[in-house]
Amino acid sequence: MLYPQNNRCRTVFDLSGFWEMKADPDNEGIKKDWINGFESDAFVGIPGSWNEQLAEIGLMNYIGKIWFQTTFLIPEIFSGRRSYLRVGSADFCAKVWINGKFAGEHIGGYLPFELNITDLANENRENLLVICVDNTLTYNSIPQRISAEDYKAFNRERDQTYPLTAFDFFIYGGIQRPVKLLSFNDLHLNNVKIETFVNGKDGRIKFGANYSGSSENARAEISLRDGNKRIGKKSVTLDKSGIEGEFEISDCRFWSHKDPYLYKIHFELFDSGILVDEYRLEVGVREIKVKGTDLLLNGKPIFLKGFGKHEDFAVLGKGLSFPLIIKDFQLMKWIGANSFRTSHYPYAEEIIQMADRLGILVIDEVPAVSLNFRNVTSKTLQNHKNMLSELINRDRNHPSVICWSVGNEPGILGEDEAISEKAEKYWSEIFSFVRNMDSSRPVTLPSCIELGDKDPSFKFSDFVSVNRYRGWYDIPGQIEKAGEELKAELEALYEKYRKPIFVSEFGADAIEGEHATYPQLFTEEYQTMLIEKYFEVIESLPFTIGEHVWNFADFRTAQHYRRVILNKKGVFNRQREPKAAAFVIREHWLSKHKV
Numbered sequence: 001m002l003y004p005q006n007n008r009c010r011t012v013f014d015l016s017g018f019w020e021m022k023a024d025p026d027n028e029g030i031k032k033d034w035i036n037g038f039e040s041d042a043f044v045g046i047p048g049s050w051n052e053q054l055a056e057i058g059l060m061n062y063i064g065k066i067w068f069q070t071t072f073l074i075p076e077i078f079s080g081r082r083s084y085l086r087v088g089s090a091d092f093c094a095k096v097w098i099n100g101k102f103a104g105e106h107i108g109g110y111l112p113f114e115l116n117i118t119d120l121a122n123e124n125r126e127n128l129l130v131i132c133v134d135n136t137l138t139y140n141s142i143p144q145r146i147s148a149e150d151y152k153a154f155n156r157e158r159d160q161t162y163p164l165t166a167f168d169f170f171i172y173g174g175i176q177r178p179v180k181l182l183s184f185n186d187l188h189l190n191n192v193k194i195e196t197f198v199n200g201k202d203g204r205i206k207f208g209a210n211y212s213g214s215s216e217n218a219r220a221e222i223s224l225r226d227g228n229k230r231i232g233k234k235s236v237t238l239d240k241s242g243i244e245g246e247f248e249i250s251d252c253r254f255w256s257h258k259d260p261y262l263y264k265i266h267f268e269l270f271d272s273g274i275l276v277d278e279y280r281l282e283v284g285v286r287e288i289k290v291k292g293t294d295l296l297l298n299g300k301p302i303f304l305k306g307f308g309k310h311e312d313f314a315v316l317g318k319g320l321s322f323p324l325i326i327k328d329f330q331l332m333k334w335i336g337a338n339s340f341r342t343s344h345y346p347y348a349e350e351i352i353q354m355a356d357r358l359g360i361l362v363i364d365e366v367p368a369v370s371l372n373f374r375n376v377t378s379k380t381l382q383n384h385k386n387m388l389s390e391l392i393n394r395d396r397n398h399p400s401v402i403c404w405s406v407g408n409e410p411g412i413l414g415e416d417e418a419i420s421e422k423a424e425k426y427w428s429e430i431f432s433f434v435r436n437m438d439s440s441r442p443v444t445l446p447s448c449i450e451l452g453d454k455d456p457s458f459k460f461s462d463f464v465s466v467n468r469y470r471g472w473y474d475i476p477g478q479i480e481k482a483g484e485e486l487k488a489e490l491e492a493l494y495e496k497y498r499k500p501i502f503v504s505e506f507g508a509d510a511i512e513g514e515h516a517t518y519p520q521l522f523t524e525e526y527q528t529m530l531i532e533k534y535f536e537v538i539e540s541l542p543f544t545i546g547e548h549v550w551n552f553a554d555f556r557t558a559q560h561y562r563r564v565i566l567n568k569k570g571v572f573n574r575q576r577e578p579k580a581a582a583f584v585i586r587e588h589w590l591s592k593h594k595v
């Protein structure tokens, strides 16, 4: 699936706006024929999570089905062509009807899906689009559900949140990324795959593409541009196996966080000499590898400085906002970060595109967060693989994506199960699945303190990623001691696995305006001092490859006495204003630890 593009052969109409909605707590929508339209409860802004928008009608903590509807007309330009409906994301799963006819469904909250609606939509009258979104999770879904019985089984009833979630971010629901109508000619490109290689000063781009539709007389032209200058052109006759080829670039300008240079590839499809499809792609030529104790970008060691983030903002929830994307990148540049992790799910494609352009490195994660192996089934594994496959297909062409993260912190409940043979087999399958799909990037899995050095995934990871909260959840208030224990633990981990170590999370909650002259949790000073201590320890060890502060900004979580509405570990608050730590980190990353 390709990101939508408007050009001579492709047309995109954005259906964002005010849609009508109706909650379906009793699961009666189908019975009452809502697929043919319903009397609505309220309007909802799309894209956007329903929760904060519609809190006043009781939907803040709603888990279940919500029906959405809107109408659209098929533009004349679509006539006689293929029409598709593309949903940027629907959290967690969605079923779609056009004019009362089933168009398709999708499972997974953070990835786009496309449905062929050519035969369902009418060209001459208004069309009714109905989408039923359900944010209910199960033991088979990724992420997994958690129940009151689970907490009971582990004697951890006090850890229960409202709504019940196995993870520390709010369970937003809805259509959170834009919905678009697309039109293509019958013969059109479906998918493009780019791989790049670095050889001394030269670069190589390998491309592959699949297409739909057939023709006896079709051919593809693929050209490569460096700015406005065409530096390569290939002509390929279409055959069943798709389109393949390579470009060599001598004296190549490689993509990096310091110089995010993008070449441009242009695909054109001709049928009997007539242009029927085209697609433009920005390509960064770069190579990422793990070697010894280093992470190498284009052969040079790189140290990751940055954050775990969230898609989260007041009112929008996880709804896509272009200004917010820009603001976050501005702040990352301002503070001297070179990277972030899409904790704990795939972010909007627009974010990854901006990372390519601005030179920010991305660790791309799927929402396999806090897997509880007591409840993991073969269906969980299958859903996990499906999600990885959709993510890799979506993001593999982005130079900014330097690593796949296959989940986060298995075993928050069920530490014993998370280090069992069952877990080991599970991770062995997941890691090889990813490597079969893409062998050009490292693969990792951030692990929690509870599993210590026993996490079975460490064996399979290209580098060991650890989330550590010494000085916060462990040994609170004692920064020196936290630092000493962290150092000893990282050294022991390296001794055991002999792989580079990435500290993928560390931090402290800070409430703006709380101050103390002594180490006191929740003050801005404590957050600052703890982060500085972690920097000191991590950077003193020769086998570390990065430090990601948790979190970039404060974010909403489910309700629990441990959280003051938000998780306050942000270095920026939820409105993106800096806390005291931001200035110290900036000084450190831009002057003291410049890499």
Ligand code: BDP
Binding pocket: 167, 168, 169, 344, 408, 409, 448, 467, 505, 550, 567, 569
């Ligand atoms: C880590 C999780 C992260 C949480 C963080 C915290 O990976 O999602 O938000 O702890 O508790 O264990 O702040």
